[in-house]
Amino acid sequence: MNVAFVAPYLPPTTLRFVRAAMAQRGVQLGLVTHEPLERVPADVREALAGHWQVGNALDWRQLEIGARGLAAQMGELDRLLGILEHMQVSLARVREALGIPGLDPESALNFRDKARMKTILREAGLPCARHGLVADLPAAREFAAATGFPLVVKPPAGAGAEATYRVDDEAALGEALGFLRPTADSPVLLEEFILGEEHSFDSVFVKGKPVWHSLTRYLPTPLEVLSNAWIQWCVLLPREVDDPAYDDIRDAAFRAVTTLGLETGLTHMEWFRRPDGSLAISEVAARPPGAQITTLISAAHDLDFYDCWSRLMIEEAFDAPYRRYAAGTAFLRGQGRGRVAAVRGLEEAQRAVGDLVVEVKLPQRGQSAASGYEGEGYVIVRHPETSRVEEALRTFVSTVRVELAE
Ligand SMILES: Nc1ncnc2c1ncn2[C@@H]1O[C@H](COP(=O)(O)OP(=O)(O)O)[C@@H](O)[C@H]1O
Ligand SMILES: [Mg+2]
Structure with missing residues (x-):
């Protein structure tokens, strides 16, 4: 099996996954990473079947070039893996472009885009917080009037609770939106605050x-x-x-x-x-x-x-x-x-x-x-x-x- 692993950087936790993938029986592993080959730890470097350096692993076009580059070095890819939240949709797009089995882009987006996810879950009768995407303060106030405080304000596709705020009143809502500056192309997600x-x-x-x-x-x-x-x-x-x-x-x-x-x-x-x-x-x-x-x-x-x-x-x-x-x-x-x-x-x-x-x-x-x-x-x-x-x-x-x- 030819397995490509995408890891922009190689901190200890990522290396645990990389080493584990590499150790699977019958696997040749190639790495797409921001790191030059000489910065890859020696035990991993020596066992790699391919290495491709990219400037931005979050950009799916660069990833595609990287995956094709690895395929040229080691043969057609059977798997394309990565553990980072922000990369999951890009990985899926490249899988689709290269015909590699695994999670497809539409499904990957269901997991990545929190507003889309909640809409799908609620339609399936699954319980989740009421939510709305808003592009400006008037829309946010309207959501607040319908839902009531407290609310959570956050990016629709964040991670690690970055730029995520609990807001308890109109003033805090205004402050959070002033900080996040949503637009029609880049709205923010509002959610009913779940206590528990x-x-x-x-x-x-x-x-x-x-x-x-x-x-x-x-x-x-x-x-x-x-x-x-x-x-x-x-x-x-x-x-x-x-x-x-x-x-x-x-x-x-x-x-x-x-x-x-x-x-x-x-x-x-x-x-x-x-x-x-x-x-x-x-x-x-x-x-x-x-x-x-x-x-x-x-x-x-x-x-x-x-x-x-x-x-x-x-x-x-x-x-x-x-x-x-x-x-x-x-x-x-x-x-x-x-x-x-x-x-x-x-x-x-x-x-x-x-x-x-x-x-x-x-x-x-x-x-x-x-x-x-x-x-x-x-x-x-x-x-x-x-x-x-x-x-x-x-x-x-x-x-x-x-x-x-x-
Ligand atoms: N609707 C909500 N009600 C209460 N707390 C929330 C809500 N949404 C997010 N949080 C809090 O903010 C944290 C980060 O939000 P989350 O949606 O998990 O985004 P991330 O992708 O950054 O982990 C959560 O772990 C939770 O503690
Ligand atoms: Mg979370």
Whole structure:
């Protein structure tokens, strides 16, 4: 099999996917990337069957040239893969242009464009927030009058909660629109604000059939983390995935993925449980989850889920693993501004719950402050009991302090 992997840059998480794809039996891997060959880590570089450097991997025409370039180096391509949210539609277009099997452009757009996604889901009778695309302030006011505050204002195809705001009144709405400057060609998305607990639902489909799922709880929601500088985010993956408490989301999530048009792949959905028990689907992505969730899934099953994803995407095969543990990530997010000056409380946390730790990325002194909700580092823990994992996460975020200084 000739597999092309598109990765603009090669940070550690991306490299886990690249190495896993490369290690599949009978696979020759080519890389389309912004990086010159000499910047690709040696073990990957030496095993590559092709390399094509592009200036902008988000531009599908450049990607097409890259994919054709790889095909000239290594032979006709059988798969075209990439994990980044922003690239999914471009990848689909190039697949179509070159006749490579995989997610098609229309379906990819269903997953990428949040307004289009919500329209399709609601038409299928699936619950989600009321939404509207607006090109100017009068249209936004009209939506607000019909829907009521609070609302969320965001780009229709963002990622990582960038440029996403909760607005509670007319004044805040005006401010957000002044900042985002929508136009008819580039409208902003308004949504009814959903109050409640936020979760993910991560699922595997093979040839149109759901074969596996997992979920996580976000503690608290990414938007709350971003609006409160002192909060350190946690993601909890409970062991009890078959709990009847999740029957409704399991059913809705599988129907949502089918409705949006995915045949084979791993998807990452986000959803809310309202205080009254009802649910709302927030968004679905046709790619592996970020926020270390792929590593959490690996830890919970004692296997390499990067490898499972690669096999799924390349061979259309997946063996549902047995879940041995609950797992969780405590993200270590600096307080203050500037660069990491100190990390305090690690030893104390380690003494209390160190035996649950399976992976650590410590913020490094001098590292510049991260802008997102994931912070500068993380600790991953696991234990057969979900409550023990929850306690350990609480211990880490209440004991460890990352100090930033200018
Ligand atoms: N309608 C909504 N109601 C409440 N919170 C929301 C809503 N839409 C988004 N959010 C919050 O903003 C975050 C980012 O929005 P999301 O739609 O997931 O975009 P992204 O692609 O940036 O992840 C979510 O994780 C959630 O915390
Ligand atoms: Mg999201």
